[in-house]
Each structure stands twice: as C-alpha cells, then as structure tokens.
Amino acid sequence: MLRIKIQHKYHLTCTQCRHVTPNFWTWFEQEQQCPECGSKHSEVWYNRRYQRLPRLINRSPTSFWHYFPFLPLLRRRHIISKGEGAVPVERWPFLEEFAKKKYGLDIHVHVYRNDLNGGTGTFKDTAASLAASLFNEIGIDQYCIASTGNSATAYAKYLSLAKVNCSVFMPEDAIKTSEATISSYGQQVFRVMGDYAKAKEIAAGYARLHNIPMSTGNIDPIRIEAKKTMVFEWLRQMDKFPDVYIQAVSGGTGPIAIDKGIREIKQVYPKLKNPRFLLVQSDGCDPMVQAWENAEAEGFPEGFEKKYPTIDNPKTEVPTLATGNPATYPIVAKLVKASGGSFLRAHEKKLVPVGKLAAYEQKVIPGPASAVSIAGFFVALRKNLIKNEETVLLNIGEGPNRAPYFLEQMIYTSHNVHNVDECAPHSIGDYRMQLWNEVMRD
Numbered sequence: 001m002l003r004i005k006i007q008h009k010y011h012l013t014c015t016q017c018r019h020v021t022p023n024f025w026t027w028f029e030q031e032q033q034c035p036e037c038g039s040k041h042s043e044v045w046y047n048r049r050y051q052r053l054p055r056l057i058n059r060s061p062t063s064f065w066h067y068f069p070f071l072p073l074l075r076r077r078h079i080i081s082k083g084e085g086a087v088p089v090e091r092w093p094f095l096e097e098f099a100k101k102k103y104g105l106d107i108h109v110h111v112y113r114n115d116l117n118g119g120t121g122t123f124k125d126t127a128a129s130l131a132a133s134l135f136n137e138i139g140i141d142q143y144c145i146a147s148t149g150n151s152a153t154a155y156a157k158y159l160s161l162a163k164v165n166c167s168v169f170m171p172e173d174a175i176k177t178s179e180a181t182i183s184s185y186g187q188q189v190f191r192v193m194g195d196y197a198k199a200k201e202i203a204a205g206y207a208r209l210h211n212i213p214m215s216t217g218n219i220d221p222i223r224i225e226a227k228k229t230m231v232f233e234w235l236r237q238m239d240k241f242p243d244v245y246i247q248a249v250s251g252g253t254g255p256i257a258i259d260k261g262i263r264e265i266k267q268v269y270p271k272l273k274n275p276r277f278l279l280v281q282s283d284g285c286d287p288m289v290q291a292w293e294n295a296e297a298e299g300f301p302e303g304f305e306k307k308y309p310t311i312d313n314p315k316t317e318v319p320t321l322a323t324g325n326p327a328t329y330p331i332v333a334k335l336v337k338a339s340g341g342s343f344l345r346a347h348e349k350k351l352v353p354v355g356k357l358a359a360y361e362q363k364v365i366p367g368p369a370s371a372v373s374i375a376g377f378f379v380a381l382r383k384n385l386i387k388n389e390e391t392v393l394l395n396i397g398e399g400p401n402r403a404p405y406f407l408e409q410m411i412y413t414s415h416n417v418h419n420v421d422e423c424a425p426h427s428i429g430d431y432r433m434q435l436w437n438e439v440m441r442d
C-alpha cells in the first residue's frame, strides 16, 4: 500500500460537469462518484507525453501492463498480473472465403482472442488485474460485485491474489461452473433469487450497509482504462485499424473503452477513428436491439438513445449477456450511431451450430457469448453491413470452459457401439457441408 497520495501521473474528470478528482484514493472516498453532480462516469486522463506510445507499441508485450505509463497505477511493484491483455489477433480465412463466395466481398476478417487471456480466459481479466493492482496500491481490502459470471470469476481470482475479500452477487440463472470457480478461490457468493437487475440491487444494498465499495459496472473507470488497451494492441498487431468491430454486448464496456482509448491518443494518431460498432445480442435478451430497431423505424429522433425497454427475468441460454435493464444504452447507442454502426440480433438456436463450425474450421471452440459475436458476423453480411475491402475485427471473449452444457451440445460424431464390426474409419471432410448447412438454414 502506498501512503503518499499526491501524484501527478493521472486524474479523473467527470464526463458530465468536468469536476476533477485528483486520484483513486479520493475517488473511493467520495464513493466512486462526482461530488459536484453525482455522476458515476468519470474518465482517467494522464499528464504524459504520448509521443512515446508508438515506440512502446512496437515492442512485444507479455500483458497489458506493457502500457503501464498509460494506466492509473503509480508503482509497478503493486501489479497483480497473470499475463492478460496481450492476446493474439488472428486471421480467420474460413470467414473470409465465405464472404467472398457468397457475397463477392474481399474482406479481411480478424479475431481478437480474448479467450486466451491468462487469468480466467475471458474478456474480463484485464479489468480484474487493474482493479486488484489498484486496490493493492490504495489499500482496499473488501469489495463487492454483481455479475452474470465472467466479471465475477475474474475479480474473484485476481482479488484473491491481492488478498482482497470479494463478495459476489449472482443472478439465479448464472452458470454453476462460475459459482464453483469463485467459491473455490474462497470468495463469498450470494446467489440472488432473481435476475441480474435484482442481483445488482441486493449488492448495492450490501455495499451501503457494510460500507464496502462495489463495482460500478460498465462505466467504471477501472474497467475502461484496462479495456482501452485493446486499441493499443490492435495498433501493434494489425496492419490496418479495423473498419468494423463486432462484439456480443451486455452493458457495452467494450465500445465505451475503445472510444475512450481513441480519444486519448488523438494527438499522436490524429486519423484514428472508431470502427463501425456492430453490437450483437441474442434473441433471449435483446433490449438494446429492440430499442435500436424502434429508433431506426422512427428515423432516430432527438433523444432516441434515452428510450429503451427493460426485460425482467430474461430467458436466455447465454446468461453471461443477460442484462435485461440496459442502463448504459444511452451512452452506447450514441457511440454506435456516431460510428455508423448498428445493433444486431443473433438467434440462440444458431449458437451451437456456429460454435461447431468455428471448432471444425478453425479449431477454436467458442463459449456461448463468443458464438453470439461470430453469429453476428453472418447477420452483418446478410444485412449488407460490411463493405468490400474492409477490415473486420470480431472480439471473442470466452472459451467453453465455464459453459459445459454448451460444449456438450457440440457432440455430433459419436456412435454408441457394442462390437468392432460397428466401427469404421471416417473422413473428416464429410462433415463440412452438414455444419455449414446448419448455420445457413433458416
């Protein structure tokens, strides 16, 4: 723990009234909100020379801590890392060939492999690593979080490493394997009888009652700062910055962080702009898509972003994405609109077929939320949202480890046998047509 609180590396600025909070000690003292206007949305800015960033980007990182000068931690010795955030961007030729064959498009399709993160193999590891390191530095030893699974698992692991107690509030339908993982680290789980909104409500009550800081969700400056390093990584790994970005969306930390990262480095990368955000939800929980479709039908009237439905107790096979009350829609929808992007709906019945196809063609088994993102690529093509010669980036955020029920549905080559006469060699190529048909069929 560091006791000197006067520092000149960074400060937080309120996005609503520009009030400046000098450091994270003060930010937590004022209950993670602006003391002037009450907004929870402050952004971190650095008193740094960005001229050194391109040089930094040219070296090979082992984690997102490579970008330490542009992260809100003062001492490297406080870092808690498991090698997260330096994951590869891959080319997926089978998706490029499909776009060429079926739509005549010459496009580059890249996939950002967040499932290969060192901590828990999800999208959420960088934020949890930054949170744990920061709590280590400023001396926080109790924390709580409401989560549908991946955030909670990542925070549970990293906070354990930092010896921070973390209470996790999970909705009733959260995946059992996530609960088991959190519990096995010794962190406390409260399974809330109700949906994610209910879990958040109880967590907030607990935080107030015991005066314990709680994760503020998608606009949490800790999460945004960690995730903005995606932009640095794409600059490092890709010949061309993506024109189109596809992600399964729940609350939208991804696009909010990309936008922040790009604004932050404007000075050294003046031509960089947000990719067109194509954000995908499954039809089991798609309040943002519904809101967007209504706004589109009305011609995007002034203030369209403030109108969105809430879905109580969403019934979905992808509990990871089950944000029925999308409180961040006003922020995310404005970003999507300004980028020329859209919200897309993927059908849940397509997720297993899409998962099987990716596993067969690319030997990458996606988790359910990742399958939503890949399914979104097919929807985007069908809706003509990708143009010739564009570079597309799909962000996949989890493997199948914590969704065994999803993985089990991918069995399709097994035979139950009683004797050797029933067993014959196979030819792997024979499955291709069947797998593509399952994805394409209406």
Ligand SMILES: Cc1ncc(COP(=O)(O)O)c(C=O)c1O
Binding pocket: 122, 123, 124, 150, 151, 218, 247, 248, 249, 250, 251, 252, 253, 254, 255, 320, 321, 369, 370, 396, 397, 398
């Ligand atoms: C694997 C995966 N994909 C996508 C998301 C959605 O992330 P967000 O909407 O916060 O950008 C999450 C988390 O909720 C996730 O765990």
Ligand SMILES: [Zn+2]
Binding pocket: 014, 015, 016, 017, 018, 019, 034, 035, 036, 037, 038, 039
């Ligand atoms: Zn303010």
